[in-house]
Amino acid sequence: MTHSSHRPTIAAIATASAPAAVGVLRISGPDALAIADRMTAGKARRARERMATLSHVLDEQGQLIDETLLTVFYGPRSYTGENVCEFAGHGGTLVMRSLLDRALACGATLAGPGEFTQQAFLNGKLDLTQAEGVMDLIAAQTHFALRAAHEQREGKLGQLTEAARDSLLECIAHVEAYIDFPEEDISPEVGAILLQRLESIAASLEQLLATADRGRILREGVRTVIFGAPNTGKSSLLNRLLGYERAIVSQIAGTTRDSIEESVKVGSLLLRLTDTAGVRDETDDVVEQEGIRRSALLRQQADLVLALFDASAPRAATLPAPAHEHQHVILILNKIDRGCHPSWQNSGGLPLSCLDGTGFDALEKHIADLLLPHHLDDGHSLVSINARHQDCLRRAGAALATAIPQLRQGSDLALISIELRTAMDALGEIAGHLDTEDILGVIFSRFCIGK
DSSP states (O other): OOOOTTSOOEEEEOSOSSOEEEEEEEEESTTHHHHHHHHHTSOGGGSOBTSOEEEEEEOTTSOEEEEEEEEEEOTTSSSSSSOEEEEEEEEOHHHHHHHHHHHHHTTOEEOOBTHHHHHHHHTTSSOHHHHHHHHHHHHOOSHHHHHHHHHHHTTHHHHHHHHHHHHHHHHHHHHHHHHHOTTSOOOHHHHHHHHHHHHHHHHHHHHHHTTHHHHHHHHHOEEEEEEESTTSSHHHHHHHHHTSOOSOOOSSTTOOOSOEEEEEEETTEEEEEEEOOOOOSOOOOHHHHHHHHHHHHHHHHOSEEEEEEETTSOOOSSOOOOSSTTOEEEEEEEOGGGOOOGGGTTSOOEEOOTTTOTTHHHHHHHHHHHHSOGGGGGTOOOOOOOHHHHHHHHHHHHHHHHHHHHHHHTOOHHHHHHHHHHHHHHHHHHHTSSOOHHHHHHHHTTSOBTO
């Protein structure tokens, strides 16, 4: 894929829209050098490539807008694959806006969200998974999320899906060769080799699909619900984990009526914490009833449930169980500072005190042990898929699940070929070989302007 020389030259502020010591204005496209020349009275074309050059950006009347460092990158040796000029100036909001206005007045077009990275993709500098890795890199909030984003940015996911696609292409070539020569049947030996290859491809897709939950947790955080009866200390637990008083703590049952949501880092994980209304069997308060209903719904959807009980009170008749196969439930015995009722012995609950902080280190370690495979700390790959990849892999897997039995049964090779091509097309969407405008529009619209 190559860009057109008739494409507009785009410009945007590439740093955060807040006062800072330094801000960066990025210009990319066929007229980038000409526009930068107009902004600096001809200094851009005299600048050495990839060397910061002191440049004064002037307005139409020749008045100084800012003293900047200009760096020129010639295509295709640039991020976008086009000529790129970057002005590093003083990071004041007005200064940066004035630099951008000057670039637009000199012929640039305001860049849309993700347009620089989209051009990098269209010019073959990145595949689509690498482009998504850039977005994940910006959004990363934990060490593991950062590592996963770097791996995707380096192309590891694209390499895995491309290897499966290349292997599938070989299988299609064999099948279609027999379609072209119908007088030759597939020999048992060739058929066995084809089956082995297709089964191997299907297995590799299943392995990638298995990383979907991990990918969502790394990108979005762990959906965590604090669940329990009134006055067990749910709001106190939330406040302790956050490190400040976010929720109202009261001895009055029903104080928490609606869900309170906050995010907190626990070790290398991001927990999306939700403190829910206390669950009890009877209440005449309509608002509290709605809060209890929402609590039950949130508990069903959570990745992690922190189930709180009062350690000093008798053991509950029933203890909560996971609502689905991927959910983890941690039984927490709060108020251990008041002593532990004998009925809780051998319950497996973690003793905790939101009053004096006892047991919080053990809780954080237990959460990490449950949700993060131990080998991740040993430098193993963190490749994980997002929802778009998951959809593509599922469609590819479904097509293979149809083709493999057909091949075993000696079905019409034309039908088998259709299924294999469907699988190959679905895999091609992951790296962006089938670059429909709809796919690109959805992906790059999520980027920030300037990237």
